[in-house]
Structures are given as structure tokens and as C-alpha cells.
Amino acid sequence: VNSIDKLTEIFSRFPGIGPRQAKRFVYFLLHRQGVSEELIKAIEDLKHEVSQCDKCLRFFTKNGSPGTLCKICADPSRDGSLLMIVPRDVDLESVEKSGGYRGLYFVLGGSLPILADEPERRIRIRELKERLKAEGQHIKEIILAMNANSEGENTADFLREEIKRAAPHIKTSLLGRGLSTGAELEYADPETLKSALLNRS
Amino acid sequence: VNSIDKLTEIFSRFPGIGPRQAKRFVYFLLHRQGVSEELIKAIEDLKHEVSQCDKCLRFFTKNGSPGTLCKICADPSRDGSLLMIVPRDVDLESVEKSGGYRGLYFVLGGSLPILADEPERRIRIRELKERLKAEGQHIKEIILAMNANSEGENTADFLREEIKRAAPHIKTSLLGRGLSTGAELEYADPETLKSALLNRS
Amino acid sequence: VNSIDKLTEIFSRFPGIGPRQAKRFVYFLLHRQGVSEELIKAIEDLKHEVSQCDKCLRFFTKNGSPGTLCKICADPSRDGSLLMIVPRDVDLESVEKSGGYRGLYFVLGGSLPILADEPERRIRIRELKERLKAEGQHIKEIILAMNANSEGENTADFLREEIKRAAPHIKTSLLGRGLSTGAELEYADPETLKSALLNRS
Amino acid sequence: VNSIDKLTEIFSRFPGIGPRQAKRFVYFLLHRQGVSEELIKAIEDLKHEVSQCDKCLRFFTKNGSPGTLCKICADPSRDGSLLMIVPRDVDLESVEKSGGYRGLYFVLGGSLPILADEPERRIRIRELKERLKAEGQHIKEIILAMNANSEGENTADFLREEIKRAAPHIKTSLLGRGLSTGAELEYADPETLKSALLNRS
Numbered sequence: 001v002n003s004i005d006k007l008t009e010i011f012s013r014f015p016g017i018g019p020r021q022a023k024r025f026v027y028f029l030l031h032r033q034g035v036s037e038e039l040i041k042a043i044e045d046l047k048h049e050v051s052q053c054d055k056c057l058r059f060f061t062k063n064g065s066p067g068t069l070c071k072i073c074a075d076p077s078r079d080g081s082l083l084m085i086v087p088r089d090v091d092l093e094s095v096e097k098s099g100g101y102r103g104l105y106f107v108l109g110g111s112l113p114i115l116a117d118e119p120e121r122r123i124r125i126r127e128l129k130e131r132l133k134a135e136g137q138h139i140k141e142i143i144l145a146m147n148a149n150s151e152g153e154n155t156a157d158f159l160r161e162e163i164k165r166a167a168p169h170i171k172t173s174l175l176g177r178g179l180s181t182g183a184e185l186e187y188a189d190p191e192t193l194k195s196a197l198l199n200r201s
Numbered sequence: 202v203n204s205i206d207k208l209t210e211i212f213s214r215f216p217g218i219g220p221r222q223a224k225r226f227v228y229f230l231l232h233r234q235g236v237s238e239e240l241i242k243a244i245e246d247l248k249h250e251v252s253q254c255d256k257c258l259r260f261f262t263k264n265g266s267p268g269t270l271c272k273i274c275a276d277p278s279r280d281g282s283l284l285m286i287v288p289r290d291v292d293l294e295s296v297e298k299s300g301g302y303r304g305l306y307f308v309l310g311g312s313l314p315i316l317a318d319e320p321e322r323r324i325r326i327r328e329l330k331e332r333l334k335a336e337g338q339h340i341k342e343i344i345l346a347m348n349a350n351s352e353g354e355n356t357a358d359f360l361r362e363e364i365k366r367a368a369p370h371i372k373t374s375l376l377g378r379g380l381s382t383g384a385e386l387e388y389a390d391p392e393t394l395k396s397a398l399l400n401r402s
Numbered sequence: 403v404n405s406i407d408k409l410t411e412i413f414s415r416f417p418g419i420g421p422r423q424a425k426r427f428v429y430f431l432l433h434r435q436g437v438s439e440e441l442i443k444a445i446e447d448l449k450h451e452v453s454q455c456d457k458c459l460r461f462f463t464k465n466g467s468p469g470t471l472c473k474i475c476a477d478p479s480r481d482g483s484l485l486m487i488v489p490r491d492v493d494l495e496s497v498e499k500s501g502g503y504r505g506l507y508f509v510l511g512g513s514l515p516i517l518a519d520e521p522e523r524r525i526r527i528r529e530l531k532e533r534l535k536a537e538g539q540h541i542k543e544i545i546l547a548m549n550a551n552s553e554g555e556n557t558a559d560f561l562r563e564e565i566k567r568a569a570p571h572i573k574t575s576l577l578g579r580g581l582s583t584g585a586e587l588e589y590a591d592p593e594t595l596k597s598a599l600l601n602r603s
Numbered sequence: 604v605n606s607i608d609k610l611t612e613i614f615s616r617f618p619g620i621g622p623r624q625a626k627r628f629v630y631f632l633l634h635r636q637g638v639s640e641e642l643i644k645a646i647e648d649l650k651h652e653v654s655q656c657d658k659c660l661r662f663f664t665k666n667g668s669p670g671t672l673c674k675i676c677a678d679p680s681r682d683g684s685l686l687m688i689v690p691r692d693v694d695l696e697s698v699e700k701s702g703g704y705r706g707l708y709f710v711l712g713g714s715l716p717i718l719a720d721e722p723e724r725r726i727r728i729r730e731l732k733e734r735l736k737a738e739g740q741h742i743k744e745i746i747l748a749m750n751a752n753s754e755g756e757n758t759a760d761f762l763r764e765e766i767k768r769a770a771p772h773i774k775t776s777l778l779g780r781g782l783s784t785g786a787e788l789e790y791a792d793p794e795t796l797k798s799a800l801l802n803r804s
Contacts, residue, residue, distance in 0.1 A: 002664035003648040010642050015627050024618050027692050029646065030653060030662045036646050039613050043632065043639050045606040050633060059633045061605035089630055091386035100395035143401055148380040176400025178379030179349040180393045185292035192381045194301035199377025199400040200344055203463035204447040211441050216426050225417050228491050230445065231452060231461045237445050240412050244431065244438050246405040251432060260432045262404035290429050493788035502797035545803055550782040578802020580781030581751040582795045587694035594783045596703035601779020601802040602746055 055131065056105045057124060058089045072096070072105060079103045081140040085128070085159060087111045087147065095145065103143075106131060111146060111155040119158060128159075129166050136167040143173050256332065257306045258325060259290045273297070273306060280304045282341040286329070286360060288312045288348065296346065304344075307332060312347060312356040320359060329360075330367050337368040344374050457533065458507045459526060460491050474498070474507060481505045483542040487530070487561060489513045489549065497547065505545075508533060513548060513557040521560060530561075531568050538569040545575050658734065659708045660727060661692050675699070675708060682706045684743040688731070688762060690714045690750065698748065706746075709734060714749060714758040722761060731762075732769050739770040746776050 001009075004026055011022035029036045049061050053070035060070035067074060082103025086092045092105050109124045120126050132139070144159050146152030160172050177195035179188065188196070202210075205227055212223035230237045250262050254271035261271035268275060283304025287293045293306050310325045321327050333340070345360050347353030361373050378396035380389065389397070403411075406428055413424035431438045451463050455472035462472035469476060484505025488494045494507050511526045522528050534541070546561050548554030562574050579597035581590065590598070604612075607629055614625035632639045652664050656673035663673035670677060685706025689695045695708050712727045723729050735742070747762050749755030763775050780798035782791065791799070 002666065003645060003652040004662070004664055007642075007645040007649055010638065010645050013638065015631055016624060021619060023693065026649070027662070028618055029649065030692075033650075035613065035616065036650065039610075040643050040646055042606060042610040042613050043643055046610055046629070046632065047636075047639065049606040059607070059630070061607055063605060086386060088387070089633075090626065094386050094389060095394055095398075098389075098391035098394035098398075100391070100398045143398075145386060147386055148382055148384040173401045175394075175397040176377065176379035176402060177382070178377035178396065178400060180381040180384050181349055181378070181390045183381050184348040184350075185287060185295050185346060186289070188295060188299075189382045190299035190301070193296055193299035193376075195379060196376040197296075197299075197301050197344075199379060200374045201377060203465060204444060204451040205461070205463055208441075208444040208448055211437065211444055214437065216430055217423060222418060224492065227448070228461070229417055230448065231491075234449075236412065236415065237449065240409075241442050241445055243405060243409040243412050244442055247409055247428070247431065248435075248438065250405040260406070260429070262406055264404065290432075291425065488788060490789070496788050496791060497796055497800075500791075500793035500796035500800075502793070502800045545800075547788060549787040550784055551787075575803045577796075577799040578779065578781035578804060579784070580779035580798065580802060582781070582783040582786050583751055583792045585783050586750040586752075587689060587697050587748060588691070590697060590701075591784045592701035592703070595698055595701035595778075597781065598778040599698075599701075599703050599746075601781060601798075602776040603779060 056092070056107055057109065057127060058092055058105070058107045077102075080135075080138050082143070083139050083141070084143040084145050086145045087152075087155070091145065108155070108159075111151050112158050113151050114154045123155070125159075125162060129162065132163070132167045132170075136170065139167070139170050141171045141173060143175065145175050148175075148177065257293070257308055258310065258328060259293055259306070259308045278303075281336075281339050283344070284340050284342070285344040285346050287346050288353075288356070292346065309356070309360075312352050313359050314352050315355045324356070326360075326363060330363070333364070333368045333371075337371065340368070340371050342372045342374055344376065346376050349376075349378065458494070458509055459511065459529060460494055460507070460509045479504075482537075482540050484545070485541050485543070486545040486547050488547045489554075489557070493547065510557070510561075513553050514560050515553050516556045525557070527561075527564060531564065534565070534569045534572075538572065541569070541572050543573045543575060545577065547577050550577075550579060659695070659710055660712065660730060661695055661708070661710045680705075683738075683741050685746070686742050686744070687746040687748050689748045690755075690758070694748065711758070711762075714754050715761050716754050717757045726758070728762075728765060732765070735766065735770045735773075739773065742770070742773050744774045744776060746778065748778050751778075751780065 007026045007029075008019060008022045011017055011025045012019045014022070029039070049063070050059050051062055051068065052059055053073055054068040055073040056070060058070055072078060079102050083106060084095065084101060084103055085106045085108055086095065087108050087110060089107055092107055095101050106128060107124070108128070110122050112119055112123055116122060142163055144156040146156045156174060163170055163172055176199055177192060178199050179192065179196050183192070185193070208227045209220060209223045212218055212226045213220045215223070230240070250264070251260050252263055252269065253260055254274055255269045256274040257271060259271055273279060280303050284307060285296065285302060285304055286307045286309055287296065288309050288311060290308055293308055296302050307329060308325070309329070311323050313320055313324055317323055343364055345357040347357045357375060364371055364373055377400055378393060379400050380393065380397050384393070386394070409428045410421060410424045413419055413427045414421045416424070431441070451465070452461050453464055453470065454461055455475055456470040457475040458472060460472055474480060481504050485508060486497065486503065486505055487508045487510055488497065489510050489512060491509055494509055497503050508530060509526070510530070512524050514521055514525055518524055544565055546558040548558045558576060565572055565574055578601055579594060580601050581594065581598050585594070587595070610629045611622065611625045614620055614628045615622045617625070632642070652666070653662050654665055654671065655662055656676055657671045658676040659673060661673055675681060682705050686709060687698065687704060687706055688709045688711055689698065690711050690713060692710055695710055698704050709731060710727070711731070713725050715722055715726055719725055745766055747759040749759045759777060766773055766775055779802055780795060781802050782795065782799050786795070788796070
């Protein structure tokens with residue numbers, strides 16, 4: 001395999017990238033030697049500057065500080081009695097950007113398709129149980145912030161059972177359903193409309 | 202104008218139909234004489250069998266009954282203390298299909314763009330006030346069930362003011378915001394996430 | 403079935419229209435009584451003013467003239483030695499609009515999927531043979547103007563055989579392949595590129 | 604700027620990639636340490652193994668051979684009297700894959716928008732003239748293989764003038780226009796239909 005084809009193959013493993021766009025990436029790099037250098041440097045920096053938070057398991061940039069906790073987990077002003085479980089790092093960022101949440105997080109690392117075998121290979125359920133063992137006594141509520149689809153519901157069901165067993169005193173909750181920004185009544189499904197009606201204010 | 206062009210022009214006034222698809226409709230009718238006959242008959246039947254409900258102003262099929270009220274408005278088991286204002290007939294059908302609502306309706310006939318002149322030409326605000334005058338004393342809550350966009354919010358703001366003036370004892374409410382079915386955290390906007398967090402359960 | 407549902411069902415038979423848009427058409431007509439009247443009148447006019455041309459079998463508006471031939475077939479200045487077979491009326495209009503053709507037409511009424519049974523039920527092959535019998539001696543070339551896909555190629559193959567048998571002196575030709583307006587080399591398929599290379603000028 | 608943001612910014616310069624997908628690429632690399640290593644190695648290999656052909660200016664993998672010409676330019680069986688000018692490397696690959704061309708190439712490095720200043724900064728016009736000076740006496744025809752849009756036509760017009768001035772004995776040609784694979788008559792523009800009619804065969 002020559003190096004154009006090799007690099008094309010690697011880019012086509014990137015999320016959402018097919019072979020044609022991967023090839024275009026390669027020519028883009030061939031035409032812009034400078035970008036190749038920047039790209040290599042940034043990937044190497046990423047390796048050195050980013051670590052995974054010991055508590056929430058998200059990736060974060062260390063910025064020279066020697067700590068093993070991300071800024072959120074290290075912030076004493078966050079509400080430690082509230083834990084939100086999100087599927088992935090980007091979901092955490094999305095919630096954080098909304099500005100409406102002051103508790104702590106746990107990044108599950110994915111979600112659980114219906115009838116999936118070996119959940120511990122797909123999501124960080126072992127790590128979650130360890131966290132509950134270590135600091136479960138401080139937690140009052142866990143928000144199961146999953147995507148509003150069947151995989152998200154299945155994951156929430158699984159987590160609820162596991163939490164009930166591991167830390168029965170903790171209340172679990174789900175994000176509220178209703179009309180998303182931009183939603184139109186005509187196209188809204190019955191489930192969404194029912195919740196929107198219940199949650200009216 | 203010949204009749205092919207004339208019919209094409211009429212079809213291209215239909216919602217979502219451009220001149221090319223309109224022309225295709227005409228050739229469809231030319232090839233299927235039977236459909237033309239059926240279509241004319243169904244349009245004429247529509248005129249005779251459908252009337253507009255005196256109370257909620259939706260269109261409904263009379264089915265031979267001489268009444269001037271639709272099935273919902275004529276149903277004594279519906280909760281008359283609850284009124285939902287929806288933009289259009291299809292929105293009413295959508296809510297009705299969800300099965301979660303047992304009150305009455307009012308079809309506004311549209312919504313109000315921001316800074317729109319002469320609201321009474323765009324929405325049935327006069328008709329709404331008449332209804333409030335006639336039976337406002339029985340109504341405890343009006344749900345402003347608008348689309349979750351800026352036009353919907355503008356319409357809700359306008360209606361809230363008008364209702365406060367016309368019937369100050371009636372509480373107004375909005376449909377709950379949150380994650381619609383299928384929504385993913387990563388793509389949810391801050392407003393939706395904040396509401397989903399507040400409405401968690 | 404009530405008349406709203408009946409009309410919805412008829413509109414959903416229209417090409418490219420699903421039940422939701424069909425329903426929207428019905429409410430559009432309910433809100434605009436005037437359009438219903440216009441629509442019925444235009445459909446009735448269509449029936450009276452449009453006939454099918456005896457020669458090319460396209461639909462055309464008579465405009466009061468008693469003839470049974472469309473304007474093109476009745477035009478003595480068109481080149482009768484050249485016949486173009488097109489799948490449908492809209493294709494004829496498309497070629498006519500291009501202004502590059504001065505011969506006559508035959509509208510096939512469709513095209514022939516691969517391995518289709520009973521071609522005479524799908525395309526006007528009987529009518530074509532009758533036309534060749536009646537005036538084949540004046541025709542020098544038949545252009546098989548089919549869509550550039552496998553169904554079009556299959557139809558052209560079928561027609562070529564039939565014409566060879568019915569009128570062996572007539573030459574058949576295909577529309578030239580090459581880059582369509584807007585085509586980009588990167589996305590062009592090998593077949594198109596080869597033809598574009600052969601037809602370079 | 605932290606390294607997550609920096610790498611996101613670099614990926615969002617890639618063709619067709621917005622900030623959201625760029626961020627997803629970064630998390631993809633964070634989760635798959637192995638891919639980062641492979642990626643860095645492949646980019647470095649690319650730099651060492653790929654050079655730009657001295658004649659056609661395309662990028663090619665050297666495969667250990669010390670030559671400065673790509674496989675096509677070094678192939679004595681290719682027809683040196685025929686030169687095809689293509690906008691970019693991928694266009695050359697597309698034509699080569701079609702298997703219908705046996706001449707040589709020149710990669711222009713882009714195309715010329717209408718009214719663009721300083722063409723020599725956008726396309727390799729200087730390099731083209733040098734090539735014509737060096738070996739123009741062997742070339743009989745130059746195929747201006749541009750995309751079938753206004754930018755492509757503008758580029759062809761510009762090149763035709765430049766070639767006429769630099770090497771007046773060389774004939775220039777354009778790729779044939781006509782129906783691309785998959786094209787339908789109904790949607791074909793007049794220009795395409797006219798060419799398809801002229802190029803019929």
C-alpha cells in the first residue's frame with residue numbers, strides 16, 4: 001500500500017468520512033505542507049496535554065497543572081449531591097454550555113443498544129459502581145441524561161437497576177421531555193406532546 | 202391561457218408545490234381520467250359535508266348531523282375549564298392523536314410574525330375575544346400551544362396580553378419545553394437543555 | 403369514509419405526494435373556497451379542451467380548432483424524415499424548449515424496466531408500429547431519446563429490435579452521452595467520461 | 604488555546620468539515636490512541652514518499668524509485684501528441700479510471716472564477732507555458748477538460764487564448780457535452796439537450 005492510499009484509509013475511519021472525502025483530505029495535506037506540520041504537532045500536543053479525569057472520566061487539557069481532576073470535578077463550588085451521567089464528552093460540553101447545571105458529571109463512554117451483551121465492554125459501568133462506592137453517600141440524585149431515543153431509554157433502564165442495587169438511597173431522574181426549540185406541533189409525536197402537556201408552565 | 206397552463210398555475214399555488222410538480226399533476230390527471238372525476242366529486246362533497254365549528258372554528262365533517270359544533274366541542278365529557286389555543290387544524294389533530302388532552306380547543310388560524318401589522322387579519326383574535334366573553338367565566342386555564350419558534354413565542358406573548366385584558370381571572374400556560382423524541386444531547390440547544398433539566402422527573 | 407379523508411386519499415395518489423402533504427392540500431382548499439371553484443372549473447376545462455394527438459399521442463390543448471393533430475405534427479415545416487421517440491409528454495416539452503430539434507415526435511407513454519412482461523401494456527409499441535406502417539417510408543432516422551439509465555437503455559434496445567423488424571431501412575440513433583451542464587470531472591462515471599472524450603470538439 | 608481547541612481548529616480547515624465534526628474528530632483520536640500514532644506516521648510517510656511530478660505536476664508515490672516523473676509521464680507508450688489539462692489531481696484519477704484516454708496530462712491546480720485577478724496565483728499558467736515551450740512542438744491537441752460549469756468555461760476560454768498565443772499550431776478541444784449517466788430528459792437543460800442531439804450516434 002502506498003502512503004496516499006494508507007492515509008486515505010486512516011481518514012476514512014474518522015466518524016462520518018467516506019473514502020472520497022478521505023482522499024480529498026490527503027490532497028489537501030499534500031497542497032498545504034504547513035498544515036501537515038501543524039497537524040502532527042497538535043496531535044502530539046494532544047497526547048501530552050490531555051488526560052482523562054480520574055472522577056468523571058472526561059478528557060481535559062491539563063494546562064501545566066499536575067492535577068488528575070478536570071476543572072469541574074476540582075471545583076469545590078459545584079454541588080456534589082447531584083450527579084449527571086452523560087453518554088459522551090460532547091454531551092457534557094453541551095450541558096455545560098447551557099449554563100443551567102451546577103452539579104457533577106460522569107461520562108459513561110457510550111450507550112447500550114437493546115439486547116446488547118456484555119454492557120461492561122460498551123459503557124463504563126464498572127467505573128460508575130466504583131465511583132458510587134467511593135462517594136455514593138454524598139449523592140442525593142443522579143440525573144440519567146441520555147439521548148431521547150430507544151438506545152438512550154434502554155441505557156437509562158439499565159443504569160437505574162444498577163444504581164438501585166449499588167446505592168438504593170440515591171434517587172434517579174430523567175431529563176424532561178417536551179418541545180425542543182424549533183419543534184412544530186404538527187410534526188410532534190404523541191409522546192412528546194403528552195410530556196409537553198404535563199410539563200406545561 | 203390554455204387549460205393545461207391554467208391548471209398547472211392553480212396546482213402551483215398548493216402548499217409546497219412548484220411549477221414542475223404542478224405540471225406533473227396535470228399530466229397525471231390527463232392519463233387517469235377516472236381520478237379527475239373522483240377528484241371533482243370529492244371536492245364538491247367536501248364543500249357540502251364539511252363545516253366550520255361555531256366554537257373552536259376547526260373544519261369538521263357533518264356526517265348528516267345538523268349540528269354546528271364539532272364532535273369535540275359537542276362532547277359534554279370534555280373538560281370545559283381548560284382551553285387550548287392551537288395555530289391550525291392539523292395541530293389540533295396532532296394533540297388529539299396524542300390522547301393526553303381532555304379539554305376544549307380554539308383554532309387560531311395561523312400565528313403572528315414579529316412586528317406584524319394588523320394581527321386581526323392574520324389570526325382569529327376577534328373570534329377568540331368573543332368566545333372569552335361568551336364562556337370565559339367557565340375557563341380556568343388557557344394553554345397557549347404554539348410552535349417552539351420565535352413566531353410561536355411572539356404569538357403567545359400577544360395572546361397572553363390580550364387574554365389578561367379580556368379575562369384577567371384566567372391563568373395562561375405554555376407547553377413544556379424539553380427533549381423531543383429522538384433528540385440528542387449533543388445537538389440540543391441551551392434553552393432546550395435548561396428546560397429539560399428543570400422538568401426532569 | 404368522510405370527505406376530508408376521501409380527498410386526502412385521492413391527493414395522496416398524486417405523484418410525489420404523501421398522506422401528510424395530501425392532508426395539507428385539503429385544509430388549503432377548505433381555507434380557500436375560491437381555489438376549489440377554480441380547480442373544479444380548470445379540471446373540467448382540461449377534459450374539454452385537451453385531446454390526444456392522433457400522430458405523436460401527446461396531450462395538447464385544442465384552442466377551438468377542430469383538428470386531431472397537435473401543433474407540431476400539423477406543422478408542414480417540421481422535418482418529417484426525422485422522428486424522435488420520447489418516454490413522456492414532459493420529455494417532449496423539454497426537447498422542444500431546447501430549440502435544437504426540427505423533426506417530429508412520438509410519445510412512448512413510459513419506458514420498459516428490464517425483464518418486464520407484456521411490453522405492449524407498458525409502452526405504446528403497437529401504436530408505434532402502426533405509425534411506422536403508415537408513414538415509415540418517409541422516415542430516415544429515428545432518435546431513441548431515452549433517459550440515460552438502465553431502464554432507458556433497455557427500452558432503446560427493445561425499440562431498436564422492433565424498428566429493425568418493422569422498418570429495416572430506418573436508421574436508429576441514441577442521444578449523445580457526455581458531461582451534462584454542471585457536471586464535475588471528479589464525480590463523473592467512467593462511461594460518461596469516455597463518451598465525453600469521444601465527443602470532444 | 605488548549606490543544607483540544609487547537610486540533611479542532613486545524614481539522615475545521617479540512618475541506619467540508621465544520622467545527623462540530625472537527626471536535627468529533629478530536630474525541631475520536633482521544634479515544635483511539637492507536638489511530639493517532641498511525642495518523643502521524645502516515646502523514647510523515649506521505650511527506651517522504653510522495654513527490655510532485657516534474658511534468659504533469661500531480662502528486663505521486665515514488666515507491667523507492669529515484670525518478671522525478673510519475674508513472675504516466677514516464678510511460679513511453681502514452682501518446683505524447685495529446686495533452687489533457689485537468690483542474691486537480693482527483694480529476695486526473697477520474698479520467699485515468701475511465702480507461703478511455705492514452706495521452707498525457709497537466710494538472711492546472713484549480714480553476715479560474717469569472718473576473719478573477721492574477722490568474723497566475725490561482726492556476727499553474729506559468730508552469731503550463733514552460734511545458735509548452737519545452738515540448739510544445741510534439742503536441743497536436745490539448746483537451747481542456749474542465750468542469751461543465753461557468754468557472755470551467757471561463758478557465759477554458761482563458762487557456763485557449765494563452766495556448767493560441769504560446770503555441771498557435773496546437774488545436775484545442777473541449778470534452779463533449781451530453782447526457783451524463785443517470786440524466787433524465789425532463790430535467791436536462793437546453794444546452795445539454797442540444798449537445799446530446801448534435802452528438803447523437
